Amino acid sequence: MPKEEPIVTYRTYYDPMLAHIELSRLQDSGIQCFISDENMATINPFYNTAIGGIKLRVFECDIEKCDAILGQDESASVELIEGTFVDERTVGITCPYCSSNNVRYGNATERRYGWFSTMLSVFATFISTSGVMPMLARKTWHCFNCAKDFEADKPVS
16 A cells, blocks of 8 residues: 655635635646635634634645745736736826825825814714714825825816
């Protein structure tokens, strides 16, 4: 009877999507592998740390092949993170404080509530039967480089 090859945990993940991406890359290259503990980690995410995450399991003899396959595309993923995808709504908007394009339109982080929305919320609290009325947050552009809010002329669709 031939000796069985041991199965080892190659990597652990806390994100099931990333685990499946790397599983697919290995399986497309002809390496036999599988994922364990995924069901427990996705049904109750609080148990994810207790069970040690989602495990990508491979045969011990395939570890060098896995390193070669999963290590070859690191430069491509960095290019995608650094701005290959451009949000069409933020094109042409620059921060007046630091001239950065790393901006988004949404709830303000500074002076979140105007005096009108605060007064309206207080008035509505006395009138409403539940006694709870959320304040209306002010919308503005926010720069992620200098962490300041600013107004811009370009409308957001």
